[in-house]
Every structure is written in C-alpha cells, then in structure tokens.
Amino acid sequence: MSELRVFTLPDVGEGLTEAEILRWHVRPGDVVRVNDMVVEIETAKASVELPCPYAGTVDELHVAEGMIVPVGSPIISIRTADSSPAASNERQSVLVGYGVRTDASVTRRARRAPDGMAAPAPVPEREDPAVGRARAKPLVRKLARDLGIDLGSVTPSGQHGEVTRADVMRASGGEATPAAISAAPSPGGHAGERISVRGVQRAMADAMVQSAFTAPHVTEWVDVDMARAMEVLSKLREHPSSANLRISPMILVAAGLVRAAVEQPIINSTWVDTPEGAHVVLHRDVNLGIAADTPRGLLVPSIKAASALGIVDLARAVQLLIETARAGRATPADLTGGTITLTNIGVFGIDGGTPILNPGQTAILAMGRILDRPWVVDGHVVARPVMQLSLSFDHRVIDGATGSRALRSIADFLGDPALALVIEAVDR
Amino acid sequence: MSDGIRAGAAIQLLSPEGERVSNTHYDISLGDAELRDLYRDMVLVRRIDTEATALQRQGELGLWASSLGQEAAQVGSARCLRPGDFAFPTYREHGVTWSRGIKPLEFLAMFRGVTNGGWDPIERGCAIYTIVIGNQALHGAGYAMGIQLDDSDDAVIAYFGDGATDEGDVNEAFVFGSVFNAPVVFFCQNNQWAISQPRERRSRAPIHERAAGFGFPGVLVDGNDILAVMAVTREALDRARTGGGPTLVEAYTYRMAAHTTSDDPTRYRRAEELEIWRLRDPIERLKVFLARQGIADRHYFDQIEQEADELAVHVRDGVRSMPEPEATSMFDHVYAESHTLLEEQRRHLHEYEASFVPGGSA
Structure with missing residues (x-):
C-alpha cells in the first residue's frame, strides 16, 4: 500500500541551477503533511523554506546540511500512507529553468486536467460576444454606425472572423478606398461627402503610391x-x-x-x-x-x-x-x-x-x-x-x-x- | 514609514478593528449575503495564493506573484464591474481574475509555463496577465477610447502598482485617458514596495495627487477596507460611464509576501513593518464585522475554511496534472505566417525533443 516518494530540489527562482541545504526541519521517522515546511535552502537569490509535496513519513534525507546540490537532485524521500490519486497522478519532474540536465530531472508525461472547481461568488454572465455583436474594431463599428450599416448583417472577411473596414464599405455600396477612409472620421461625428475613387483617379492613386x-x-x-x-x-x-x-x-x-x-x-x-x-x-x-x-x-x-x-x-x-x-x-x-x-x-x-x-x-x-x-x-x-x-x-x-x-x-x-x-x- | 498620516486621509468605511466608519461622501449598503460572498471570495483567493506559493516551492510552478494582503483591493474593485466592462490586470491580480469568473487553474497555467495566456479576454471581460510593468494601463486607456467610439456605457478598469506609476506607460495612459475623457478607472494598488524599493525613495508626492496634474480626480482609499474600495471604485466607474472621464484610485495596501517567489524580502525590509500591516488585514476586519453584526457565525466561517481546503486540493491536483503543450507549439504564434528560418528552428527543436526517451526519466 505505501509508496516511496522522492522530492527533488526545484528551481525556486527562475533559472537557478543549485542551492545550499541550510537546515532540515524534519528527521527520518517524522510524520509530515502536505505543505509542511521541511527544509530551508539558500539560493543565489533568496533563502526559502520548501513545503513538502507529500503526506507520509520521512524515509530518508538525501543531502546533509551545508551541502550545495544541483536543481533536480533528490533531497528527501517520503513514504506515503497510500497511493492517493493525486500522488499517482503527478509527474515527478521539476520545472527545470534553463538547461539543467541531471539524472533525475526530466520526464515528459502529459495528463488531463480534472474538472470541477470551486467557483467564485456568482457574477452575471458576460454576453457571448459572437451573439451580442459582430467582431470589429471600434473605428470600424463607428464607421458602420455612421453609414447606417448593421454590423451583424455584414459578411466578415477578417482573419479571425472580424468585420473589416472594407467589408463595411462594400456593404454600404461603396468601395474600400482612401477617399472614404479620410472622409469617415470627420469632425463632429458625421461623415462628410464621400467620393468614390475609381477609374482614372484610382489608377493615378495606385501609380503615385507605388512610385x-x-x-x-x-x-x-x-x-x-x-x-x-x-x-x-x-x-x-x-x-x-x-x-x-x-x-x-x-x-x-x-x-x-x-x-x-x-x-x-x-x-x-x-x-x-x-x-x-x-x-x-x-x-x-x-x-x-x-x-x-x-x-x-x-x-x-x-x-x-x-x-x-x-x-x-x-x-x-x-x-x-x-x-x-x-x-x-x-x-x-x-x-x-x-x-x-x-x-x-x-x-x-x-x-x-x-x-x-x-x-x-x-x-x-x-x-x-x-x-x-x-x-x-x-x-x-x-x-x-x-x-x-x-x-x-x-x-x-x-x-x-x-x-x-x-x-x-x-x-x-x-x-x-x-x-x-x-x-x-x-x-x- | 509615514503612512499614519496618509492612512488617516484615506477613505475608510471599515476600521482595522472591524468597526463601521461613516463618511460624508462615500457610503455603501450591501445585503448580508453579498457581504458574506465578499468574505468568501477573499478567503478562497488567499487560499489559492498560499497553495500556489507552495506549488512553486515544490517545482510545480515556474514563478508565482503573491496577492497576499491585497485581497480587499482586488476583490472589492473587481466586484463593481459589470459584465460588459473590461479589466486589465497585472500579473498579481488573482482576486480580480477570480472575481471575473476566471478559474484558478486558468490563471495558474501561465505560471506553470503551459500557456501564453490562459483564457479568452473577450469572453471574460478581462485581459490576460501582463508581465510588462504598467503596459496594461495603456491597453486600458485605448480600450476605453474604443468604448467611446461605440457610444457604450461600459467602462474599463486598469490595474497597476505603485512602482508602475514611475514608468512612462502609466503616465502616457493618464494623458490619453485625460485628453480623450475616456471611460477608464486607473486603479493603483500602492503596496508600498516596488520589489525592494520603498515608496518614499521613488516619489515625494502621494500617488493619487498626481491625477490633478493630468486633469482628473484622484482618490485615496484604504485598500484593505473592502467596503471603502467598493464605494470608491463604484463612484469612479459611474463617473466613467456617464462621460466624466478617468479617475485615479490609490488603494493604500501592503504586499505581505515577497515580490515574487524569486524575491527574498527579508533582505530589505523589517519584520516590524509586516507586523503593523498584519493588524490591518483585510479579511480579518471583515470577519470581525460579520461576526459582530451577526451576519455570519462560526459555522459559516468553518464552512468557508473547509471549502478553501477543498479548493486547495483541487488547485494542487489540477496544476500537477496540467497537460504539457508540445514544445514546438511555441512557434505557432510568433508570426502570422511561418517562414523558412522558423520552420528550421521548429524542426530542430522537434528532433531535439525526439531524442529523449519517451514517457520516462532520462
């Protein structure tokens, strides 16, 4: 029934490679619960206490006080009372920061996350944006409003299903043109006269921009x-x-x-x-x-x-x-x-x-x-x-x-x- | 620290001893159930935070930024938001994300390094955590300008810390928010420390007073008083919704834990300071108030403790069994379209990954 769990030295500070074992708070034979502080370590950045990830009896301390050991080294073994789902479910690796590779450091097993969490006090649901309104940037939405176009009725052509300015212009019967763009955000909140750019003017505009x-x-x-x-x-x-x-x-x-x-x-x-x-x-x-x-x-x-x-x-x-x-x-x-x-x-x-x-x-x-x-x-x-x-x-x-x-x-x-x-x- | 004077000037509706304080301008009236919910939210958020800190120490999270001590400022302000509003958090706003209905595993996943975000900001009305200091204040001002174009009465709340007010981004966001009269609440949690730099070594002026220079109101509120935080934030949001423009809220609070798990605050601040703030704990003062008013009893508090314990187990198990993304997925969102060099790097990493023994320890 009981199972031996090994706690390896984690990287507690974004890219640390080693730490000194300062002081053990437990000895073999001690009973520990999850998150009981078992050891104090000193890294290049900080002195921190490490909470024990397992509940059970301390089986062995692998590192003596005063020793410096690399991240990933086994530091303590815990004999757990039973193989709880959590224990059997977890991976043994630590999150090694950057490139430390030791004998104990790397495993790769992807697991499914369990469902069912406590939820916060109820908040009103946010409207589904896909239902509530079409996806578009604020300026495009304003343009549609100014032109009297219902965004929901416009076929979106954007990369992520968003309605673009060109879509709105097409829906309004005009073309997506530079002239329209400059006319749209006119002061006072109302569009001025819109002049379609086509034919010779379009050719001129394209040629001049290109040149x-x-x-x-x-x-x-x-x-x-x-x-x-x-x-x-x-x-x-x-x-x-x-x-x-x-x-x-x-x-x-x-x-x-x-x-x-x-x-x-x-x-x-x-x-x-x-x-x-x-x-x-x-x-x-x-x-x-x-x-x-x-x-x-x-x-x-x-x-x-x-x-x-x-x-x-x-x-x-x-x-x-x-x-x-x-x-x-x-x-x-x-x-x-x-x-x-x-x-x-x-x-x-x-x-x-x-x-x-x-x-x-x-x-x-x-x-x-x-x-x-x-x-x-x-x-x-x-x-x-x-x-x-x-x-x-x-x-x-x-x-x-x-x-x-x-x-x-x-x-x-x-x-x-x-x-x-x-x-x-x-x-x- | 000279915070005695400052705290005295702050809006307060609930004293550290749990006594209701009256204020001529600000007030709030909440039902019993609502008050109990606030307590529950703060307890659960704190428990998630404690568990996350432990998980980081056990190598299960790459990093964690603790919200310990700032629960009232975060939960209180975010509770004032309507579904259509939008919050822009830093990386420490676990009470905000929780209050927006984002699940703990969703906001823990980034700290485990298995996602670049964790949730759909549009669905939740809350941006993903922003690591760059102060950046999200600009996002908030810009989003608020978008709301104006929509002629909507939604509002934005942009969170940042006292340290971020020293940076250009936040000041630029103030300028834009101000001159465009954008519907944005700038919510600064002054937790006294910018990593190891204390407030008084960074600015002589109280943060909320800076708002005057930008042309909008600034309010100082006791950030550990959830009732005052709600009253002040609600007024600021109402002002934003009704065309009154931005407000700067300075929630005076304290970062009880390290800056992040990579930091060791015992190297730069004294234990006495921590003791002073422990007496101002946001959860304790609401608990005393609830108990004294007969709004909640021991049975209720025990029940919440038990719920918190269960939540901690869920968080622990959930974090440890999060699916790891394919390492090569990191290339998926760097460019809109792939290119030769990117493909070469992706192939290289794929081959490197394939060189490991599948499923087991090397």
Missing part, C-alpha cells in the same frame, strides 16, 4: 530667361509650316527635354527588380509622356520615338495627343509606353513643384508659368519673361551630377533655342 514609396525622389529647380525662346516661338507662329498648329512654349520645353534624354540616356530609363537582382534598362526611343488634364482626370499619353521629330512635327504630335486624350479617345497604346514625362503646371498659374515620377520612369520635368520678372542683364535689372523648371529624378538611377547636367541642358536650350538648333545642325 512615391519605391523610388527615392530628388527634385531640382532652375529659372530660365525665356526672352529668346519667345522670339523663336513668335517667328515660328508666322511661318507657313505651322499653320493651324498651336505653337506654345511647351513645344520648346518638350524639345529640350527630348534632347536632354538623347544626350543623357540614363534619364530615359527604367529600374527593374528581378529575383537575381536589380538592373537599369536604357530605352532606345524617347517616348515622351505629356501630362494632360482631361475631364476624366490626369492622363499621360506619350509620343513614341519623339527624338525623331523636328520642332513642327513635335508640335503637331503634342496637339493631336492632347486633343485625343481630352476627347476621351486615347488608346491604351497612347497611354502606355512612356519613358519620360513632361507636365505643364504653368497653365494653372504655378511656378514650380516636386512632380512624382510615373512608375517605371526615372525623370519627370514640370514647367511653370512664364511671367515677367526682374532679371539682371549686363548689370541692369530689366523685366524678362522667366520660367521655372522642376526636374524630379530617381536617385537610385540618376545621381545629383547627372540630374543637374540634364536640367542645365534643358535650361540652356530654352535660353537660346535658335542657337542650340543651329549648333545641332552644324554638328550633323
């Missing part, structure tokens, strides 16, 4: 005296070759940008990530994208192989491209394949900015308005038509020196386009 958070942008500015460029333009307008054509400063800026892209092919390139690593593709053609403000929103159709075109042909191509885009007839081919972009913010009465690259391109030029400004010519302040150029480029591909040279080249061209074209003709 802005992938390519490290650098933007540089330069002011250009456009006096000579304006003279060339007015002469060009008089010329029969440009009949029925709109000859705007944009034509010259476009020509300048295309020339710079030919001179510095690196600004007319694409960064490509592959599993093997990244590389840069230099494009053979300069496909000049022109940002166009259309009734549908921002579109960037491109003129393919623009470097092959003379000024007048370029003007014609630009005009056709923009008219087609504004009429809503731009083809997918028109809208793709651009390698570099020009955007005219001068038409909005703006001088400069920090344009965001079209994804897959490494440079974008913004032209500002042309405005008479004080300009120093030969030591005298005179009024000159001045325009600002803003060039953004991808610094993964284009370093500051290269980007600056490209922008300077465009500025120099615009400063005296006739001279530049003459020199070009001579070079050919």
